[in-house]
Amino acid sequence: MLPAASVLACVGCALPVVSAGTFLPAGDLARGDLHASVSMEAGRVLAGPSDVHDLPATPPEAQKWEVSTWVASDASLRWQAFDRLSLEVQAKLTNPIVPFTPSLVGGSLGARVRVLSHGRDGGLAIEIGGRAVGVIASQRIDRTQDGRSQTDTWDYRAFGFELPAVASWRMSPLFAVTVSPFLRAYWIRVWHDEIVGLNKDQSVLQWSPVLSGGLGAAMAFDLGPVELSPGMALELATRPGPGAATHLLFEPGVSVGTKF
Numbered sequence: 001m002l003p004a005a006s007v008l009a010c011v012g013c014a015l016p017v018v019s020a021g022t023f024l025p026a027g028d029l030a031r032g033d034l035h036a037s038v039s040m041e042a043g044r045v046l047a048g049p050s051d052v053h054d055l056p057a058t059p060p061e062a063q064k065w066e067v068s069t070w071v072a073s074d075a076s077l078r079w080q081a082f083d084r085l086s087l088e089v090q091a092k093l094t095n096p097i098v099p100f101t102p103s104l105v106g107g108s109l110g111a112r113v114r115v116l117s118h119g120r121d122g123g124l125a126i127e128i129g130g131r132a133v134g135v136i137a138s139q140r141i142d143r144t145q146d147g148r149s150q151t152d153t154w155d156y157r158a159f160g161f162e163l164p165a166v167a168s169w170r171m172s173p174l175f176a177v178t179v180s181p182f183l184r185a186y187w188i189r190v191w192h193d194e195i196v197g198l199n200k201d202q203s204v205l206q207w208s209p210v211l212s213g214g215l216g217a218a219m220a221f222d223l224g225p226v227e228l229s230p231g232m233a234l235e236l237a238t239r240p241g242p243g244a245a246t247h248l249l250f251e252p253g254v255s256v257g258t259k260f
Contacts, residue, residue: 027125041253043072160186
């Protein structure tokens with residue numbers, strides 16, 4: 001390994017997952033309604049460079065990727081196909097530190113089944129959800145010293161499932177509170193390419209499970225045609241590989257949406 005000199009490129013980032021911090025309220029959509037939203041939050045990172053376990057130490061330029069959470073964003077569409085069934089599609093975005101712009105890394109498909117509906121004047125509504133999630137991301141650093149150059153890339157592939165239960169209390173037409181316990185199971189594969197001149201070495205973390213569970217909570221304010229929903233989640237999450245420590249993560253977020 002060459003001593004680090006400078007970061008010349010950063011493509012993608014570590015792997016935040018689909019939001020647990022800002023759940024849309026249950027029971028609000030009527031058959032045929034479409035809800036569109038965008039959100040930004042601190043999302044869970046599934047893996048970083050050190051999870052490949054091939055280097056004595058993570059290069060200094062890559063240390064910023066060795067975190068538990070990452071600023072993330074997403075864009076979602078939710079369609080109430082039937083009285084008790086809605087379908088969801090989501091584009092998963094992530095915001096690299098430099099430049100601070102969204103970059104597509106994956107998405108999800110899901111559904112919610114309404115098991116309890118609230119009345120016209122509000123009350124309790126409960127929905128059970130499920131999502132299939134896929135994520136692809138890359139990280140790259142280029143380094144030089146004494147006329148020599150080295151490129152390191154980490155490529156990530158992940159797929160998994162999320163199972164949230166969403167309970168919302170509609171206190172008035174303008175305000176609702178949501179609580180959502182959730183479980184997540186992912187499988188992730190990472191490979192690290194180290195290129196020096198014409199030589200290329202590759203190390204691989206084979207498909208490994210990462211598991212988590214937690215509790216999300218959010219408020220929804222209906223401001224005319226716009227719904228504003230700040231929220232947060234507490235999550236117990238593992239990292240890939242044997243003997244990896246379990247982390248308690250705090251994930252705040254905010255979502256802005258509208259209904260058609």
